[in-house]
Amino acid sequence: MPNKTIGAFTIEVDDEGFMLDHTQWNRDIATAIAQQEGIATLTDRHLLVVDFMRKEFIEKGTGPSIRRLTKESGVETKELYALFPGGPAKKAAKIAGIKKPAGCI
Amino acid sequence: MKQLVILGAGTAGTMMAQHLAQHLDPQDWRLLLVDRDDEHHYQPGYIFTPFGLYDRADIIKPRRQFVPRGAELVLGEIEAVEPAQNRVRLQDGRTLPYDFLVIASGCSIAPQQTEGLAGAGWRKNIFDFYTLDGSLALRDALAKFQGGRLVINITEMPIKCPVAPLEFAFLADTFFLQRGIRHKVEIIYATPLPGAFTKPRAAKELGDLLARKNIKVEAEFAIGRVEGDKNQIVSWDERAIPFDLLVSIPTNMGAAFVERSGLGDELNFIPTDKHTLRSKKHENIFVLGDATDLPSSKAGSVAHFQAEILTENLLAAIAGRPLEATFDGHANCFVETGGGKALLIDFNYDVEPLPGVFPLPGLGPMHLLRETRLNHWGKLMFKWIYWNMLLKARPLPFIPVHMSMAGKQV
Ligand SMILES: Cc1cc2nc3c(=O)[nH]c(=O)nc-3n(C[C@H](O)[C@H](O)[C@H](O)COP(=O)(O)OP(=O)(O)OC[C@H]3O[C@@H](n4cnc5c(N)ncnc54)[C@H](O)[C@@H]3O)c2cc1C
Numbered sequence: 185m186p187n188k189t190i191g192a193f194t195i196e197v198d199d200e201g202f203m204l205d206h207t208q209w210n211r212d213i214a215t216a217i218a219q220q221e222g223i224a225t226l227t228d229r230h231l232l233v234v235d236f237m238r239k240e241f242i243e244k245g246t247g248p249s250i251r252r253l254t255k256e257s258g259v260e261t262k263e264l265y266a267l268f269p270g271g272p273a274k275k276a277a278k279i280a281g282i283k284k285p286a287g288c289i
Numbered sequence: 290m291k292q293l294v295i296l297g298a299g300t301a302g303t304m305m306a307q308h309l310a311q312h313l314d315p316q317d318w319r320l321l322l323v324d325r326d327d328e329h330h331y332q333p334g335y336i337f338t339p340f341g342l343y344d345r346a347d348i349i350k351p352r353r354q355f356v357p358r359g360a361e362l363v364l365g366e367i368e369a370v371e372p373a374q375n376r377v378r379l380q381d382g383r384t385l386p387y388d389f390l391v392i393a394s395g396c397s398i399a400p401q402q403t404e405g406l407a408g409a410g411w412r413k414n415i416f417d418f419y420t421l422d423g424s425l426a427l428r429d430a431l432a433k434f435q436g437g438r439l440v441i442n443i444t445e446m447p448i449k450c451p452v453a454p455l456e457f458a459f460l461a462d463t464f465f466l467q468r469g470i471r472h473k474v475e476i477i478y479a480t481p482l483p484g485a486f487t488k489p490r491a492a493k494e495l496g497d498l499l500a501r502k503n504i505k506v507e508a509e510f511a512i513g514r515v516e517g518d519k520n521q522i523v524s525w526d527e528r529a530i531p532f533d534l535l536v537s538i539p540t541n542m543g544a545a546f547v548e549r550s551g552l553g554d555e556l557n558f559i560p561t562d563k564h565t566l567r568s569k570k571h572e573n574i575f576v577l578g579d580a581t582d583l584p585s586s587k588a589g590s591v592a593h594f595q596a597e598i599l600t601e602n603l604l605a606a607i608a609g610r611p612l613e614a615t616f617d618g619h620a621n622c623f624v625e626t627g628g629g630k631a632l633l634i635d636f637n638y639d640v641e642p643l644p645g646v647f648p649l650p651g652l653g654p655m656h657l658l659r660e661t662r663l664n665h666w667g668k669l670m671f672k673w674i675y676w677n678m679l680l681k682a683r684p685l686p687f688i689p690v691h692m693s694m695a696g697k698q699v
Contacts, residue, residue, distance in 0.1 A: 245584030249445035286487035
């Protein structure tokens with residue numbers, strides 16, 4: 185698997201740039217990934233979503249669906265798409281350092 | 290006399306009753322298996338009913354036929370579990386005290402979770418195939434369908450048998466080809482996931498399957514609502530997909546009594562230790578099958594492997610020993626790809642579906658992650674295996690509880 189250098193950090197990522205080991209993650213890495221994804225700064229609202237995604241992933245082994253994300257994190261869907269343009273489930277997962285949303289096959 | 294109560298006499302609960310009846314001494318233990326009715330459904334058959342390949346008689350058998358000697362079937366609607374009192378309350382007022390509780394109450398569809406889905410079009414031009422009634426209603430609609438846009442939509446993950454929607458798309462393609470109207474039907478597969486195949490090896494081996502069958506994929510489509518008046522589904526980011534016939538896989542949720550008992554997450558799935566299968570909250574409650582919140586697939590084969598692990602751990606817990614058996618997330622599923630062929634996939638928590646042969650290295654005879662006729666026969670055989678081996682908790686020949694790397698190409 186490729187390694188990637190982000191700022192001062194070297195992290196393991198898959199072919200699409202999703203982190204393979206969420207324990208390597210920290211806020212600075214998140215900021216750096218976000219910038220590569222075209223999000224200049226991570227606001228408190230971004231971080232609310234990112235933290236929720238991480239909590240779900242660590243508890244359950246998978247990230248939440250969009251419906252659950254909005255219901256549980258308190259961030260409305262419209263805002264969610266504004267925060268993470270072009271697909272919050274995937275983009276927020278990448279920034280949160282967790283696996284890409286996936287099925288079994 | 291001690292009492293062990295199993296909630297749900299579906300795939301997982303029935304197998305647990307079979308295992309435990311072999312191990313618990315009837316002098317000391319009463320074993321109760323609770324369900325609301327006496328109809329056991331072979332749910333994997335729901336994929337075939339819409340195309341007229343299976344009928345009711347293939348799908349339903351009485352539950353009591355699979356209740357082993359030494360266990361009693363209790364018929365009644367479960368109202369709630371009261372963990373503090375170690376008892377289960379039924380709707381009719383009966384209470385069932387327990388020393389140990391096994392929850393195997395599965396999950397079912399909840400179309401009302403999506404705006405407009407359970408509206409006027411439900412079972413008119415909007416169908417599910419995750420229930421027997423739904424799949425039979427869909428059969429009638431498909432028989433009359435003369436052409437137009439067929440949209441298959443997964444509302445959100447997790448769903449049971451996550452490959453079933455894809456199988457449905459493939460079987461629909463074959464169905465319309467056979468009826469000679471495939472050129473008049475557009476098939477669209479709308480999924481919240483990044484693609485139809487999301488695991489790298491499966492995507493590599495099978496990536497062109499949908500294009501070859503002219504099935505269009507709408508990826509990362511997270512449905513926000515159904516607009517019944519316009520016959521379209523609309524995503525949260527306002528992408529609209531019009532349909533003539535919508536086949537929806539609605540949100541899947543655990544049983545309502547789980548919520549009433551304060552045992553579940555927001556989808557009523559029960560937080561469960563992914564290796565021991567013990568409830569994370571209560572020492573004497575164990576969970577298996579579709580009712581758990583585990584990242585393993587919700588499938589009958591998974592419940593079968595879990596049942597073996599859980600039997601060991603329950604017996605350990607009863608004897609006051611540490612729980613040593615660990616579940617690895619093993620799943621083994623045939624996936625229909627249409628045209629009389631199927632795939633076979635074998636994977637676990639850590640290993641994605643890989644190509645190779647199964648179950649015997651070098652010999653097969655099944656091929657993993659490849660379309661073959663033999664795999665299709667395997668899928669058809671699965672009905673017999675389900676009724677005659679799985680539900681009776683007999684070990685499956687050559688298929689170990691823990692996934693094996695033998696025969697797989699890494
Ligand atoms: C379309 C489709 C295709 C599938 N294909 C496959 C396949 O090819 N291979 C495979 O391995 N798996 C397949 N599956 C999945 C498989 O059927 C399930 O994973 C399996 O049945 C799960 O078993 P379970 O015991 O956890 O749940 P279930 O078998 O659903 O049993 C749960 C039981 O709990 C009872 N219950 C719930 N609430 C209450 C209550 N309040 N009171 C009383 N009783 C209650 C229900 O009546 C039910 O009998 C498929 C499923 C579907 C829907």
